[in-house]
Amino acid sequence: MHDAPGTSLAQILFSREQRAAKQREWVNTHSLPLVSFTINMVGAIKKNRIAKVAFNKGHQAIVDTCARLNLTILKTDRVEADTGYELLLLIDTSDVHSLKRAMVEIEETHCLGRLFDIDVIGIDYHPLSRQSIDQPRRRCLICEQEAKSCIRQQNHSVHQLIKKMTELINACQ
Numbered sequence: 001m002h003d004a005p006g007t008s009l010a011q012i013l014f015s016r017e018q019r020a021a022k023q024r025e026w027v028n029t030h031s032l033p034l035v036s037f038t039i040n041m042v043g044a045i046k047k048n049r050i051a052k053v054a055f056n057k058g059h060q061a062i063v064d065t066c067a068r069l070n071l072t073i074l075k076t077d078r079v080e081a082d083t084g085y086e087l088l089l090l091i092d093t094s095d096v097h098s099l100k101r102a103m104v105e106i107e108e109t110h111c112l113g114r115l116f117d118i119d120v121i122g123i124d125y126h127p128l129s130r131q132s133i134d135q136p137r138r139r140c141l142i143c144e145q146e147a148k149s150c151i152r153q154q155n156h157s158v159h160q161l162i163k164k165m166t167e168l169i170n171a172c173q
């Protein structure tokens with residue numbers, strides 16, 4: 001594994017701000033929804049083999065799903081920064097809930113879907129929740145609890161999470 005430089009909190013916050021600004025700009029200009037895709041990485045290193053494999057497979061799955069649903073991707077921006085991989089897509093649709101359902105289906109059924117964080121951002125600039133399409137919240141990678149509560153309570157070590165991610169990658173070829 002090539003070690004990428006570790007990432008500081010300041011860098012992560014700055015990249016989040018930049019991403020949010022880009023999202024606002026695209027929505028403003030086009031009045032269309034966006035798909036924003038990142039990898040759920042743990043620890044300080046956001047750019048490694050696990051993240052890269054997962055990101056490429058996720059990108060492909062999103063493109064394939066859009067093609068299957070006849071959704072045109074009008075614009076693509078792919079960022080490979082030290083703070084992690086980010087994909088932003090502008091989608092030609094007025095049906096954000098169907099788009100959200102299709103993206104949740106990828107997260108739930110793809111062999112690496114549990115590593116994917118695929119947001120659908122509506123023209124009100126807000127990401128749609130899973131509840132808005134009557135889907136349960138995401139579960140943790142390791143146990144059956146809600147992912148958010150495990151992250152907040154730090155229920156699992158970084159080592160444990162990386163091990164689980166590596167197993168998923170190796171099982172998904």
Ligand SMILES: [Zn+2]
Nearest residue numbers: 140142143150
């Ligand atoms: Zn857990």
